[in-house]
Amino acid sequence: MLKVLVRKDIVDAFKDMITKIPHDVDWDLYEGEDYRDKVLAEKWDVIFGEKIFEMDDTVFVQTLRELELALKYVVSKKDYESLRTKYNLLLYTPELQGAKIKETLFQVQKFYNSYPVFALVSEKGIHKHAYVDFVTGGNYLSLTYHEDLPINTGASTVFIDDAPPDFQPPSFSGKKVILGMNLPPKIDIPFVVIPPLRERRMDIPYMLDGVLRSLQLQGKTFKIDDGLVKVLTSYHWPGNTQEFLEKTYEILTLKDPAEQVKSVVSDLKGTKGIDLKEFVETVVEFVEKKMIEKALEESEGNRKKACEILNMNYKTLSYKIKKYGLG
Numbered sequence: 001m002l003k004v005l006v007r008k009d010i011v012d013a014f015k016d017m018i019t020k021i022p023h024d025v026d027w028d029l030y031e032g033e034d035y036r037d038k039v040l041a042e043k044w045d046v047i048f049g050e051k052i053f054e055m056d057d058t059v060f061v062q063t064l065r066e067l068e069l070a071l072k073y074v075v076s077k078k079d080y081e082s083l084r085t086k087y088n089l090l091l092y093t094p095e096l097q098g099a100k101i102k103e104t105l106f107q108v109q110k111f112y113n114s115y116p117v118f119a120l121v122s123e124k125g126i127h128k129h130a131y132v133d134f135v136t137g138g139n140y141l142s143l144t145y146h147e148d149l150p151i152n153t154g155a156s157t158v159f160i161d162d163a164p165p166d167f168q169p170p171s172f173s174g175k176k177v178i179l180g181m182n183l184p185p186k187i188d189i190p191f192v193v194i195p196p197l198r199e200r201r202m203d204i205p206y207m208l209d210g211v212l213r214s215l216q217l218q219g220k221t222f223k224i225d226d227g228l229v230k231v232l233t234s235y236h237w238p239g240n241t242q243e244f245l246e247k248t249y250e251i252l253t254l255k256d257p258a259e260q261v262k263s264v265v266s267d268l269k270g271t272k273g274i275d276l277k278e279f280v281e282t283v284v285e286f287v288e289k290k291m292i293e294k295a296l297e298e299s300e301g302n303r304k305k306a307c308e309i310l311n312m313n314y315k316t317l318s319y320k321i322k323k324y325g326l327g
Contacts (some may be wrong), residue, residue, distance in 0.1 A: 001026055001139060001156050002074055005038055006048040006067070013064055014048075023075055024156040024174075045074045082137025092217070094210040095130040095241050098203025100195075108192050109135050112176065117169055119179040119191035125240030126194050128180045132159045140178075197237040197244060198273035204233045204244075211248055222252045227286035228260060234282040235264055236274035243269060257290040289324040292317070296326065 001024045006014045008031040018025045030038040035049055044058050048067050051060040059070045089096055096105060111118045112135040120128045132140055141155035145163045158172055161180035168187060169177045185191055197204070208229060212222060228251070237244055251260045261283050291310065299305035307317050321327040 002046070002071070002078070003027070003042055003044045004046045004048075004071070005030060005042070005044050007031065010048060010064065010067075014067070017068055017071060021071060021075055023078065046070045078137075078139075082139070085138045086134055089130060089134050092210055092214050093127075093130050093133075094207040094214075094245060095127040096134065097206035097210040098200060099206075100200040100203045104192065104194055105131065105134060111190060111192055112136075112178070115190050116175075117177040117179070117189055119163070119181050119185050119189050120194060121181045121184050121191050122194035123196045123240055124182060125238075125242040126196070127241050128161065128194065129159070131194070132157075132178055196273070197240045201233050205229055207241075207244065208232065208248065211245070211252075215252075224252075225257075225286075225290075227289055228257070230282050231261060231264060231279075231286050234275070234279045236272070236279075238269040238272060257287050261287060285324075288320065289326070292320055292324065292326060296321075 002021070004014075004018075004025055004027040006027060006029060008029045011029060014027070018027070028038060028042070030049070036052065039047060039049070039053065039055075044055075046059045046061065046067065048061055050062065059074065061067045061070045095101070108120065108131045120131060122128060129142065132142075136157045139155065140157035140159050143158065143160045145160055145167065155175070157176045157178065159178045159180065160167075160169060163169075163179040163181050165181060165183045166186045167179065167181075169179060179185070179189070179191075181191070184193070208224060212224070215222060232244075232248070232251075239246075247263055247266075250263050254260050254263060292306070295306040295309040296303075298309060303314060303317055303321075306312075307314050310317065312320075318327075
C-alpha cells in the first residue's frame with residue numbers, strides 16, 4: 001500500500017499514473033492553506049509539494065516527472081522490503097521451516113492470489129500469523145474476532161484470527177480477508193488446513209535450526225545433541241509450534257539429559273498422535289548414551305571402571321559403546 005498526497009490541480013495526471021502501478025494506492029488531495037495540516041496528518045510515502053518538514057521515508061516532489069519516478073522508486077522499495085521479509089521468515093521463523101510445511105505455505109500463497117476471502121484452519125498452537133506475514137510481506141491489519149469489526153481500514157489485507165466457523169466476514173471494499181479458525185468454516189469459504197506438528201515431524205530438525213539461527217542473531221550459540229533431536233522429533237507436540245518453542249528454549253538452558261527429557265514431557269497437553277513405544281525407546285537411547293559417555297569420561301576411558309559406575313557387565317557395555325559410536 002502506497003500513501004500519496006497530491007495537489008488538487010494535478011489529480012487527473014496522477015490518476016493516470018497510478019493505473020500503471022501494481023500496488024494499492026491510498027491517496028489524498030490538498031489545496032492552498034490545508035497543505036501543512038495534510039502533511040502532518042499521515043505518514044506519506046510520496047508528497048507532491050514543497051518540503052516544509054524533514055520526514056523520514058517520505059519523498060517530496062514538485063514536478064509530474066519527479067512524481068512518476070518517485071512512485072516507481074517507492075514501489076521498488078516496497079517490493080524489496082516484502083522480499084526481504086519473506087526471506088527472513090523462511091530463514092528464521094520456526095513455523096515455516098522444513099520441506100513438508102512448504103507444501104502448505106505454497107497452497108496458502110495460491111489461495112491468497114486466487115480468492116478475496118479464505119480461511120486458515122489449524123489446531124491451537126499453530127502460528128497462523130507466520131503464513132499471513134509471508135503471503136502479504138508483512139503488510140496487513142491484524143484483528144482478533146469480536147462483534148464490532150472496523151469497516152474502514154487502509155491496509156490491503158485484513159487478518160481476523162479466532163473467528164468461529166459460522167462467521168460471515170464483513171465487506172471490506174477492494175481488500176483481501178484472511179480468517180484464522182480452529183475448525184473448518186460452516187459457510188461457503190475456501191480454506192487451507194495447516195497440519196499439526198505431529199503430522200510433519202520431518203520438519204522438526206529444520207525448526208530447531210530456525211531457533212538456533214534466531215539465537216545466533218542475538219549473539220547466543222547453542223549445540224543440540226543428535227540424540228536429543230531424535231527425542232524432539234519422536235514427541236507428538238500436542239501444543240504444536242507454541243509448545244515446541246517454549247520447551248525448546250527451556251531445553252537449551254539445561255545440561256542434564258534427564259532434565260532435558262523431563263522438560264519435554266512436563267505440562268503434557270494431550271496424548272493424541274503419540275507413538276509411545278517409539279518415543280520411550282528414543283528417550284531411553286538418548287539418556288543411556290549420555291550416561292555411558294559420562295561414565296567413560298569419569299573413568300578416563302577404562303571400561304571396567306565404567307562398568308562399575310553403571311552397574312553394567314562388560315559385554316553389554318562394549319555392545320552399547322559400539323552401538324552408539326562411542327569407541
